[in-house]
Amino acid sequence: MLEVGPVPGDPCLRADAARNRARLLEAAARLIAEHGAAGVTMEAVAAEAQVGKGTVFRRFGDRTGLLMALLDHSARQLQSDFMSGPPPLGPGAPPLDRLRAFGLAVLRRSADQLDLQLAAQPDADRRFSHPAAGALSTHITVLLRQIIPDADCDLLAQTLMASLDPALIHHLTRQRGMPRERLEAGWTDLVARVTRTEPPR
Amino acid sequence: MLEVGPVPGDPCLRADAARNRARLLEAAARLIAEHGAAGVTMEAVAAEAQVGKGTVFRRFGDRTGLLMALLDHSARQLQSDFMSGPPPLGPGAPPLDRLRAFGLAVLRRSADQLDLQLAAQPDADRRFSHPAAGALSTHITVLLRQIIPDADCDLLAQTLMASLDPALIHHLTRQRGMPRERLEAGWTDLVARVTRTEPPR
Numbered sequence: 001m002l003e004v005g006p007v008p009g010d011p012c013l014r015a016d017a018a019r020n021r022a023r024l025l026e027a028a029a030r031l032i033a034e035h036g037a038a039g040v041t042m043e044a045v046a047a048e049a050q051v052g053k054g055t056v057f058r059r060f061g062d063r064t065g066l067l068m069a070l071l072d073h074s075a076r077q078l079q080s081d082f083m084s085g086p087p088p089l090g091p092g093a094p095p096l097d098r099l100r101a102f103g104l105a106v107l108r109r110s111a112d113q114l115d116l117q118l119a120a121q122p123d124a125d126r127r128f129s130h131p132a133a134g135a136l137s138t139h140i141t142v143l144l145r146q147i148i149p150d151a152d153c154d155l156l157a158q159t160l161m162a163s164l165d166p167a168l169i170h171h172l173t174r175q176r177g178m179p180r181e182r183l184e185a186g187w188t189d190l191v192a193r194v195t196r197t198e199p200p201r
Numbered sequence: 202m203l204e205v206g207p208v209p210g211d212p213c214l215r216a217d218a219a220r221n222r223a224r225l226l227e228a229a230a231r232l233i234a235e236h237g238a239a240g241v242t243m244e245a246v247a248a249e250a251q252v253g254k255g256t257v258f259r260r261f262g263d264r265t266g267l268l269m270a271l272l273d274h275s276a277r278q279l280q281s282d283f284m285s286g287p288p289p290l291g292p293g294a295p296p297l298d299r300l301r302a303f304g305l306a307v308l309r310r311s312a313d314q315l316d317l318q319l320a321a322q323p324d325a326d327r328r329f330s331h332p333a334a335g336a337l338s339t340h341i342t343v344l345l346r347q348i349i350p351d352a353d354c355d356l357l358a359q360t361l362m363a364s365l366d367p368a369l370i371h372h373l374t375r376q377r378g379m380p381r382e383r384l385e386a387g388w389t390d391l392v393a394r395v396t397r398t399e400p401p402r
Contacts, residue, residue, distance in 0.1 A: 124319045124367065124371070127372070128369055128371075128372035128373075128376070129372055151390070152383070152386070152387055152390060155373070155379075155390075155391075156387075156390075156391070156394075158369060158372075158373065159360065159363070159364040159387075162360070162363035162364055162366060162369060163359070163360040163363055166325065167325040167326065167328045167329060168328075168329055170325070170326060170329075171328070171329035171330055172329075172356070175329070175330050178356075183356070185353070186353055189356075189357075190357070190395075193394050193395050194391075194394050194395070195394075196394060196397070
């Protein structure tokens with residue numbers, strides 16, 4: 001994960017720089033959603049965001065820097081959505097609804113960024129310990145504790161997260177041709193079984 | 202996975218060669234169980250199996266060849282245990298008992314060979330498609346179909362397998378210090394939830 005620290009110097013320049021950065025990342029995200037990761041070049045992002053190519057290079061260094069910044073941006077977006085966004089993903093909905101919405105949001109994000117997520121997947125000995133994975137499984141653990149307080153929610157959260165592993169989604173959708181709807185229904189069913197509740201009608 | 206083909210030539214020699222090979226692999230497995238993967242050197246295996254060092258080198262080429270052969274041997278052993286071994290892992294026990302026993306057998310195998318399994322883990326885009334993973338998830342799918350025929354057993358099998366991922370076991374036991382007993386209880390609980398049955402007393 002790239003660290004997105006503040007830009008030093010003048011506060012107005014900082015705000016400008018942050019806006020420009022976000023604009024470039026949103027342009028890159030649109031390109032990925034439309035053409036896959038292969039469609040994201042420095043030139044294409046510059047054209048999509050209507051800025052000069054030099055601006056994109058100055059900001060991200062190279063294509064890998066851009067793609068890593070994009071993954072980081074979207075991970076932060078997801079995190080902010082479930083921490084403080086509107087329900088059912090964000091606070092305000094019952095924990096079971098939030099848990100269902102969480103998996104669907106992760107599956108939707110993976111549908112757009114699967115190539116990137118696969119390429120950025122850490123080695124086996126750090127896959128579950130890197131901070132982004134920790135933030136997601138902590139969120140699931142907290143929700144599970146509200147739904148099934150007597151269970152080993154920590155372990156069940158890991159299992160739920162493992163069912164959303166990008167490598168597994170890649171295998172199921174691309175190598176075995178399952179439609180995304182089946183994975184979404186599978187998540188809803190899994191949540192119902194793990195929490196011993198009835199699936200929503 | 203190394204292919205374990207027949208040794209060409211005289212049938213008695215072939216049988217002899219297979220026996221010697223198995224003896225060396227069992228010696229290596231004992232060393233791993235006692236000292237971890239670091240304790241397995243060509244010299245140590247030769248000493249443990251009471252053969253000359255040259256025999257081990259002729260058979261496996263180098264240490265990597267030996268370790269891969271060992272993983273392959275133990276994967277085949279597990280497969281033969283659940284396909285044709287004694288119940289509850291093998292045929293003859295109710296499918297729910299076999300499913301419980303399967304996860305415990307996988308956890309036990311990982312406890313002995315975790316370093317090896319981590320080192321041999323394929324890249325993200327082949328992790329779920331390589332033949333060894335396929336054999337295990339097919340077995341779980343077949344058992345689930347007997348227990349919960351109306352469910353999407355194919356997807357649930359992937360989730361159950363994902364909860365036994367060596368990278369996850371590594372994270373939980375070594376990075377977070379959970380005892381193996383907790384993972385074993387977690388598997389039994391997960392099976393009960395996924396199948397909507399009561400956990401065994």
